Amino acid sequence: MPAFSLDTVQTAWCGELRDLARDRLRPVAEGGAPGRLNRPLIAALGELGLLKRLFASGSLELCLLRESLAYGCTEAETALALQGLGASPVLRAGTAAQRARWLPEVVAGRAVAAFALSEPGAGSDAAALALEAVPEGRGWRLNGEKCWISNAPEADFYSVFARTTAGAGARGVTAFLVPADRPGLTGTPLDMLSPHPIGALAFDGVPVTEDDMLGERDRGFGVAMDTLNRFRPSVGAFAVGMAQAALDAALEHTASRTAFGGPLKDLQSVAHTVAEMATRTEAARLMVYAAACAHDEGQDGVPRRAAMAKLLATETAQYVVDAAVQLHGARALQRGHLLEHLYREVRAPRIYEGASEVQRTIVAKELYARHARAEEGTG
Known part of the structure; x- marks a missing residue:
């Protein structure tokens, strides 16, 4: 499918999702x-089958799903996306036993997942993780903190990224599936500008x-980046x-x-x-669709x-959103107005899953790497 055009089936599905979000999920x-x-x-x-569709979809279909739900109910979109983010490491890298235990519960909406990567000292620089996995017998004890974790501290399990080899940067991080009832794991809610829960996690000798x-x-670290590149x-x-x-x-309004x-x-x-x-x-929209198609087709870059x-x-x-607020004037700032809601919601995506500055760094590094390869080829 061309990245710049949706077919009639996709267009109709997006319309159905918008209606579903407005009529069934928003209440x-x-x-x-x-x-x-x-x-x-x-x-x-x-119950509506949207979580099942989330895990069965390619990147483009995931984008259509999230865009359509966001139009009608941002809370439903966020709840769905966080289930995907938290459980994708299990789907993509988990064992058969892990997948059998957790994924059916996630898909049914009975178990809540969370993606635990960020730390007080490692937000944008994810390779600087300090949560330590101390060897003990056939396993480890996790010691340290995670912070700004969506769905914490109320999730049922966490995809946790911890340092198993000191001084190795991104090459010394291991991903673990940690159930919320594991001894030594506690959480604290954070009062954030967000309608969904965000919290901090403390690991005090948590066994894995x-x-x-x-x-x-x-x-x-590759598990984390694979998840983020998809999302x-x-x-x-x-x-x-x-x-x-x-x-x-x-x-x-202006009409x-x-x-x-x-x-x-x-x-x-x-x-x-x-x-x-x-x-x-x-x-x-076109750039989002193009990036999603590139992911689905396994293209370079x-x-x-x-x-x-x-x-x-x-x-x-x-x-x-800011321009829409300006065109509406003071009414848009009244609590409960759609634009007041969107004004609060729209700020966070410029930070989470890599702030805008991190995205610019990723783009620049790849551009200069391509330039260097081209120079070597002509030299």
Whole structure:
């Protein structure tokens, strides 16, 4: 499928998802408490088959799913995405026993997963992880902290990345599946600008063995990056869904709102702003789809394309939502207004799963590496 065009089946599916998010999922989301895990919402995602679709989908389908849900209910989109992020290391690197134990529960919406990578001193620099795995008998004891972990401390299990070889950078990290009831593991909720739970985890001699490893010893950083490379374009899709919702709200408002003797849309400054919002949103959407297709087809440069897609889409969504607020004026800042909600939601994606500055670094490194290879080839 060309990256710039959806077929009729895909377009219809996206419309169905938008309706589902608005009519079935948003009421459940609104019944939850801000900053707390909404288990009924996660259960609804399982009952509707969306979590099953999440794990069975390619990167493009994942992007369409996240973009469509984000348009109708950002809370449902986030709940679904966090299940995918937390459980993908199990799906992609777990043993048969690990997958059999946890994945059916995740897909059904009965078990909640979390991706535990960031630390107080290792956010953007993920290779600087300090959570230590101290050898003991046939296993290890985990000691240290994780911070800014979505779904913590209420998740049922965590995909945890710990240092098993000191001084080895990215080559000394191992991934472990750690159930929440493992002795020595405690958590604290953080009061964040987010409707979903985010917390800190403390590991005080938490026991793990080879049976808990996700993949091979000292190869866990690759598990983390493989997960992030798949999800980064879809973070962009989440941003595009929010941008489209803000753009549509701005179109409706400026077409019906009267000021200075006529509708706002007749003011050139307003019309040009809306045109800019639409152009940037469509450009971001196309880059997200292209990055997703590149991932599905195994093309070269997937990390660069994923980084570009996340960077452009999240920065675009910030601009579009802000512009929509400006066009609406004070009403958009009232608690409960769609744009007030989007204004709070749109900020975090520019930071998590690699801040915009990290995405720029990834892009630049690959560009200069390609340039160096080309120079060597002509030399």
